[in-house]
Structure formats: structure tokens, C-alpha cells
Amino acid sequence: MRYTITGRNIDVTEGLKSAVYEKIGKLEKFFAPDTEAQVTLSVEKDRQKIEVTIPVKGSIIRAEQTSSDMYVSIDLVEEIIERQLKKYKNKIIDRQQSGGDFFNQEFLEKDYDEDDSVKIVRTKKFDVKPMDPEEACIQMELLGHSFFVFYNSETNQVNVVYKRKGNTYGLIEPEG
Numbered sequence: 592m593r594y595t596i597t598g599r600n601i602d603v604t605e606g607l608k609s610a611v612y613e614k615i616g617k618l619e620k621f622f623a624p625d626t627e628a629q630v631t632l633s634v635e636k637d638r639q640k641i642e643v644t645i646p647v648k649g650s651i652i653r654a655e656q657t658s659s660d661m662y663v664s665i666d667l668v669e670e671i672i673e674r675q676l677k678k679y680k681n682k683i684i685d686r687q688q689s690g691g692d693f694f695n696q697e698f699l700e701k702d703y704d705e706d707d708s709v710k711i712v713r714t715k716k717f718d719v720k721p722m723d724p725e726e727a728c729i730q731m732e733l734l735g736h737s738f739f740v741f742y743n744s745e746t747n748q749v750n751v752v753y754k755r756k757g758n759t760y761g762l763i764e765p766e767g
Contacts, residue, residue, distance in 0.1 A: 599633035
């Protein structure tokens with residue numbers, strides 16, 4: 592794997608680089624040698640955050656972890672990615688049609704338990720009322736949800752607003 596390690600509000604020391612290579616390096620067994628891993632280390636007040644993004648054919652494997660110690664965050668993010676890969680391996684193969692050149696053949700051939708498979712246990716139907724994104728945020732807050740699907744009266748498309756950390760909101764709009 593190739594690594595791109597960047598730091599935001601933090602000097603990326605040799606010790607941190609070494610910890611990233613050691614921990615994220617454990618994931619190399621799952622990927623082809625020319626796979627690129629983008630690692631961003633950041634500090635905000637007492638929060639030590641690591642974000643790892645690994646683009647693969649038609650998809651992105653991504654995890655982030657925050658703690659009070661960067662080395663703990665690095666340990667935790669590696670575990671998250673490994674768990675994600677094992678959980679979704681069969682789905683990745685089906686979707687990628689044999690995984691392309693991004694995954695190690697040994698990883699693709701090994702079976703992993705799918706006991707954490709996605710199960711839809713409830714379906715809701717509702718009328719999609721035209722409104723602007725600000726109205727949708729208010730409606731989401733009134734319902735006590737963390738996201739809200741609505742028909743954007745400004746763009747005439749279905750959009751989603753969602754709650755972000757720090758009492759901010761996000762808007763998801765379709766492309767094209």
C-alpha cells in the first residue's frame with residue numbers, strides 16, 4: 592500500500608508516521624500493493640482525530656476515529672476498517688465483479704461470517720412535501736430525527752438534510 596499522510600493543526604512526527612504504517616499496514620493483507628491510503632491526522636482542542644480513506648474501484652472504504660490520544664485513535668480506526676472489510680467482503684466482490692485489482696486474492700477467497708449483515712426491519716412511507724432546506728431542518732428537529740428526506744422547492748429534486756457534529760447541518764443533493 593502507498594500512504595499519503597497529512598496533518599491538520601498537528602506536526603506529523605516520525606513516531607506518528609511509524610504508528611500509522613504499523614497499524615494501517617496490517618490492512619495491507621487485504622489490498623493489492625498499489626492501493627493508495629489517504630490518512631489525515633487532525634487536532635481540535637482535546638480531540639485527536641484520524642481519518643482513513645481508501646478509494647477502490649467504484650467505492651470508498653473510509654473510517655474516522657476520535658479520542659484524547661492520537662495513538663489510541665490510530666489503533667481504533669484500523670480495527671474499524673478491518674471489521675468493515677470482513678463484514679462486507681462478499682458484497683464488495685459481487686458489486687466489484689471479483690474485486691478488480693484493488694483487493695488481495697487471498698482476502699477475496701477467505702470466508703468471513705456475515706452475522707452483522709444489514710437487516711431492514713421497518714419501512715416507512717410518507718408524503719414528500721415541497722419545502723426549502725431550512726424548513727426541512729426545522730421539521731427534522733421537530734421530529735427528533737438525525738436526517739430528513741424532502742422535496743426541495745428551490746431545485747425540484749429530492750434532497751436529504753442531516754445533523755452534523757457541532758450543531759450544524761448538511762444537505763445531500765443528487766448530481767446531474
